[in-house]
Amino acid sequence: MQTLSAGLEKLGSNDLRSITVDLDGTLVFTDMLHESALCCFKNNPLSIFMLPIWIFQGKAKVKKELALRAATLDVGCLPYNLQLIDWLKIEKGNGRKLILCTASDEKIAKKIAGYLDIFDEVLASDGALNLAGQNKAAKLAARFGDNGFDYVGNSTSDLPVWKKAKEGVVVSNSRNLIKKAKLHTSVKKVIYPTKLNFSSWVSALRIHQWLKNLLIFVPLLAAHQANNSASWIVLFLAFFSFCLCASSVYIINDLLDLQSDRNHPRKKFRPFASGEIPIWVGCLLAPALILVSLFISQFVGGGFLPWLAIYFALTCIYSLGVKRLILIDCLALAILYTLRIVAGGFAIDIPLSFWLLAFSTFLFLSLAFVKRYAELKSHRRNTDEKVHGRGYVASDAPLIEQLGISSGYASTLVLALYLNSENVTRFYRTPEFIWGAVPLMLLWISWMWLQAHRGNMNDDPIIFALKDKLSTVIVIALFIVFIIAEV
Structure with a gap:
C-alpha cells in the first residue's frame, strides 16, 4: 500500500508540474526580435534612426518599441515547430499546464499564444526586464520553486533555466548543447529541427x-x-x-x-x-x-x-x-x-x-x-x-x-x-x-x-x-x- 501510495503521489506531482516553453528557435523556427525589427523597418524605414536610442535604454526596451511598431506582423504564418506543438497538445490533454515563457516582448508573445490557443499563461519581457537566461531562471524558480517545472528550450542561454527545472526538452541538432543540457537536468525528449545544409x-x-x-x-x-x-x-x-x-x-x-x-x-x-x-x-x-x-x-x-x-x-x-x-x-x-x-x-x-x-x-x-x-x-x-x-x-x-x-x-x-x-x-x-x-x-x-x-x-x-x-x-x-x- 505504501508503494502504491508513493507511486500515485509521484504521478500526481508530474501531472501538476507545469511545462514552460521557450519561443524563439523553440516554438517557432525564427527569432521574434528579428521578425519585429524587419517588419518595423519595412513599414517605416526612418525608425532605424531611433534604434540607438532604444538600445541605450536596454534590450527589453528595444523589443518593446519594435513590437509596438510591428502591428502588421502576421503570427498565423510563422514557421512553427509542429512536432513540438503536437507533443504539447498531448501533454495538455493529460492535464499538464502549459506556460509560454520567452524573452520576446509580451505583446508578441500574447499574440502568438492567442493564435495557438494551447497556453494557460504567458511570461515575457515587459519593456523593463529582459526575460532571458538568468532572469528567466530566477523568475520561474520564484514562481514554481526549484524542480517545480519542466522546461523546453533550444540554446545555451537556456542552460540556467534547465538547471532549475525538473525535466527538460531540447530542440536542437547540436550534440554539444544536448550534452550540456543533460548535465543540468533530466532530458526526457530531444526534437531535431531540419538541418541547415x-x-x-x-x-x-x-x-x-x-x-x-x-x-x-x-x-x-x-x-x-x-x-x-x-x-x-x-x-x-x-x-x-x-x-x-x-x-x-x-x-x-x-x-x-x-x-x-x-x-x-x-x-x-x-x-x-x-x-x-x-x-x-x-x-x-x-x-x-x-x-x-x-x-x-x-x-x-x-x-x-x-x-x-x-x-x-x-x-x-x-x-x-x-x-x-x-x-x-x-x-x-x-x-x-x-x-x-x-x-x-x-x-x-x-x-x-x-x-x-x-x-x-x-x-x-x-x-x-x-x-x-x-x-x-x-x-x-x-x-x-x-x-x-x-x-x-x-x-x-x-x-x-x-x-x-x-x-x-x-x-x-x-x-x-x-x-x-x-x-x-x-x-x-x-x-x-x-x-x-x-x-x-x-x-x-x-x-x-x-x-x-x-x-x-x-x-x-x-x-x-x-x-x-x-x-x-x-x-x-x-x-x-x-x-x-x-x-
Missing part, C-alpha cells in the same frame, strides 16, 4: 537563377564576335559580378517578402521563410555579396558598373513596392531582363541594335506575364480574392494571358521585320534560312503559354524552359538555323 544555401542564393545572367553574353554573339577571347574573359567577370549582385537582391527580396512567401504553397519552404536560415544571417550576407560584386566589377571596365548599379537600384525598388503594382510589375521584370543584355554590351563596348532591344523587351514582357499568370493560376479560384503581396485578383488571369501571348507574338514580329533589315545581309551569307527561326519562335511562345494555361508551368518560365524537352529542341533548332544562315 548545402542545398539551403543554394536555394537562398538562387544559384539556379544565375542562368538568367547568361543574357550578358548575348551582345557578343549578336555582334558575331564569338572568336574574341578578350571579350569572353571580360564577360565572364561581368557574369559573376552580376550573379552575386542578383543573389544579394534575392536575399533582400526574401527578407522583405517573408509574410507573402509564408502564405504561398511552395515559397513557404524557402530558407528564410521556413526559418532554416536565420534572418540576421541574410541581413549580413546581402551587403557582403553586393560588396564582392562591386569589387569584381572594377575589373570589368567599360560602362558596366553604372548599369550594374542601375540593375541593383531597380530590383530594390521592385522589391520594395513596384511588384505590388498591377501590370507595372511585369513591365519592370521585362526591363530587368533586358538590362542584363545592356550591361553585357557596355562591358565590351558593343553598341546594341534597335532590333535586339525591341525583340528582347517584347519577349521578356511575355515571360513576365507567364510568371504572373502562373501565380494566378495556382491561386485559389476565388474571383474576388486578391493575391497576397500582389496587386492582382484571381479573375485577372484571362487578361494577363491575352497580354502575354500578344507580347510574345510581338517579339516574333520584330524578328520577322529584322529579316528585312540591312544588318541581315551584312552578317549572314544566306539570310533566307533565318526565316526558319520565325515559326520556331511562334511554336515556342505558343507552347509556353499552352503549358501555363494547363497549369503545368511553375512560377518561373526560364527555369521551366531549361527543364522542358521541347524548349531544348527548339533552342537547338534555332542555333542550327543561324549557323546555316551564317556559313
Whole structure:
C-alpha cells in the first residue's frame, strides 16, 4: 500500500508540474526580435534612426518599441515547430499546464499564444526586464520553486533555466548543447529541427537563377564576335559580378517578402521563410555579396558598373513596392531582363541594335506575364480574392494571358521585320534560312503559354524552359538555323 501510495503521489506531482516553453528557435523556427525589427523597418524605414536610442535604454526596451511598431506582423504564418506543438497538445490533454515563457516582448508573445490557443499563461519581457537566461531562471524558480517545472528550450542561454527545472526538452541538432543540457537536468525528449545544409544555401542564393545572367553574353554573339577571347574573359567577370549582385537582391527580396512567401504553397519552404536560415544571417550576407560584386566589377571596365548599379537600384525598388503594382510589375521584370543584355554590351563596348532591344523587351514582357499568370493560376479560384503581396485578383488571369501571348507574338514580329533589315545581309551569307527561326519562335511562345494555361508551368518560365524537352529542341533548332544562315 505504501508503494502504491508513493507511486500515485509521484504521478500526481508530474501531472501538476507545469511545462514552460521557450519561443524563439523553440516554438517557432525564427527569432521574434528579428521578425519585429524587419517588419518595423519595412513599414517605416526612418525608425532605424531611433534604434540607438532604444538600445541605450536596454534590450527589453528595444523589443518593446519594435513590437509596438510591428502591428502588421502576421503570427498565423510563422514557421512553427509542429512536432513540438503536437507533443504539447498531448501533454495538455493529460492535464499538464502549459506556460509560454520567452524573452520576446509580451505583446508578441500574447499574440502568438492567442493564435495557438494551447497556453494557460504567458511570461515575457515587459519593456523593463529582459526575460532571458538568468532572469528567466530566477523568475520561474520564484514562481514554481526549484524542480517545480519542466522546461523546453533550444540554446545555451537556456542552460540556467534547465538547471532549475525538473525535466527538460531540447530542440536542437547540436550534440554539444544536448550534452550540456543533460548535465543540468533530466532530458526526457530531444526534437531535431531540419538541418541547415548545402542545398539551403543554394536555394537562398538562387544559384539556379544565375542562368538568367547568361543574357550578358548575348551582345557578343549578336555582334558575331564569338572568336574574341578578350571579350569572353571580360564577360565572364561581368557574369559573376552580376550573379552575386542578383543573389544579394534575392536575399533582400526574401527578407522583405517573408509574410507573402509564408502564405504561398511552395515559397513557404524557402530558407528564410521556413526559418532554416536565420534572418540576421541574410541581413549580413546581402551587403557582403553586393560588396564582392562591386569589387569584381572594377575589373570589368567599360560602362558596366553604372548599369550594374542601375540593375541593383531597380530590383530594390521592385522589391520594395513596384511588384505590388498591377501590370507595372511585369513591365519592370521585362526591363530587368533586358538590362542584363545592356550591361553585357557596355562591358565590351558593343553598341546594341534597335532590333535586339525591341525583340528582347517584347519577349521578356511575355515571360513576365507567364510568371504572373502562373501565380494566378495556382491561386485559389476565388474571383474576388486578391493575391497576397500582389496587386492582382484571381479573375485577372484571362487578361494577363491575352497580354502575354500578344507580347510574345510581338517579339516574333520584330524578328520577322529584322529579316528585312540591312544588318541581315551584312552578317549572314544566306539570310533566307533565318526565316526558319520565325515559326520556331511562334511554336515556342505558343507552347509556353499552352503549358501555363494547363497549369503545368511553375512560377518561373526560364527555369521551366531549361527543364522542358521541347524548349531544348527548339533552342537547338534555332542555333542550327543561324549557323546555316551564317556559313
